[in-house]
Amino acid sequence: MRTLVKLPIVIATAVAAFAVQSPAMAQEKVLNLYSARHYQSDQVIYDTFTKTTGIKINRVEADDAGIVARLRAEGAASPADVILMVDAARMASADSQGLFQPIKSAKLDAAIGANLRAAPTANGVTWTGFSTRARVIAFDPLRVKAEDVATYEQLADPKLKGLLCSRSGSHPYNLSLFATVVERLGDAKGENWLKGMAANMARAPKGGDTDQIRAVASGECAVAITNSYYAARLLRSSKSEDRTVMDRVRIVHPNQATTGTHVNIAGGAVARHAPNRDNAVVFMEFLATPFAQAQFAESNNEYPTAAGVQINNPALTALGGDNFKRDTIALGVVAKNMTKVQQMLDRVGFK
Template structure:
């Protein structure tokens, strides 16, 4: 009799006993992260909670298109990716649902939370220079990369890449649109070659003398610094690195982040997973997986390369503000010919 009453109540709420069970036992994760240590991250969550993770991995655009096509019937509970501009793109699609969580509010700093998604690790965009051709005092700021003294010495990946767009967004928020567009034009005038390749390619080009200076995310340099390969050691020996803008607004940082989807069939499991990512153990897995830093300030990681690079003053502008300026940054780069 009691079972019948419960079943009737569930039907009245538009639910089923099977759905309620699934909400407690499964999580459907759409991930654009591809790091081996994430396996331990996910298996530890299942071990702690008993919730099985069904994971689909693909590139960001592919996953977002899949979510769009699936619509209200999407099985996705959580979307996880890297870069604030990509998270903002997902947010603009209206796929995220707000999550109210005391755990997340207490552990993740306010400037690393957006309205509908959370940051879980940070990476910095630093300046790498050739020790033989460029002096470190020449490249202490992002703005200095537009200095005529560096003409023919700057290498970078495409201006349409999210990492550079996010940097442009940060500069717009700090310096304004007009100043950032002038900087972008000056940067283009200093190119050693047309933008191509990824950040590791820029670092290697600097070491080879093809460029004198480049912009790169910190984890790319950390990978090379932690490598045991002789060719990587040779690259590291020829370059130096600078944390830019230490006397002004600080070095630009970006994030890995995640949010719960509004059509998530397993919302309870989704919230548990997002809270788990802010736990001490998960923060270490999450950050170490890509040579990054935890967002929870009390959590420390031991990474030889990051330790050697040392502490730095990071930009603390709200990550949501940075993300929302990304589209304007792309327009500025387009007008400046930074493609």
């Protein structure tokens, strides 16, 4: 049985542990962080890290594409130590461009499952997932039966013709899901599945995940794909209209009887030319501590990647908690399918 994380206690424990284990930090007290995470709640993690280690964080924020462009422009002169990005596909793309360096860490190896990290090499692992979000299905229970949307594969069933909403198929959140399903089904069946979904659209793909949930609630469609934390945000919203939206829809974690629900990650990596490499590794390890993992869940409606961390988030509990079956296929492997899947989407007309 997992123990509920009490944040003040965990902070004290983390401070004591890192104070003992990081004697080399007296010489280097800076960490340059490039982050695509724009969540104010993460500031608590950064402040606690600095309090724990004495390492000051200099943060640069941009979207994922902006960070990649900046790293490429800066080259070997880049001051970046750690890169935080959202989505395994984006991390894998940056990794393929040689923007990360592998690290070896027994703490990360013990805390984070191999399927939520880049494939290991002789020199270590290049990127690690620190929080996850489930790719779930939202549906209108007045128009669709739960058993008809229990799997991703059913989204291509002709009985859902004219009922499906989605954001762009080319968005990384969808690409990661689609690449996972194609990996499971094989190329021919996978492309046929994408073709079936394209044929079931209630309207052309548009908007973000929250827009898809709202479309189900308004009757524009009856089924939609969304990340779990968007639904959680609506549940936790102070706006009555947002909670009303969630009163009208139901959320299902697909494939519980088979391969499990697809989860994607927000993760981090040590920059290829990190001038403060040791501090970067310590920060990466800190993000896997119970304190940081609980903070991701409590404040930003994400799921921990580290084992043994129980969440205490009413919205996620209302969505079924975190004890659902997850797809264990390695995200690092799935990311290699992205180009192939994009070509499939183009062929079947899934915009």
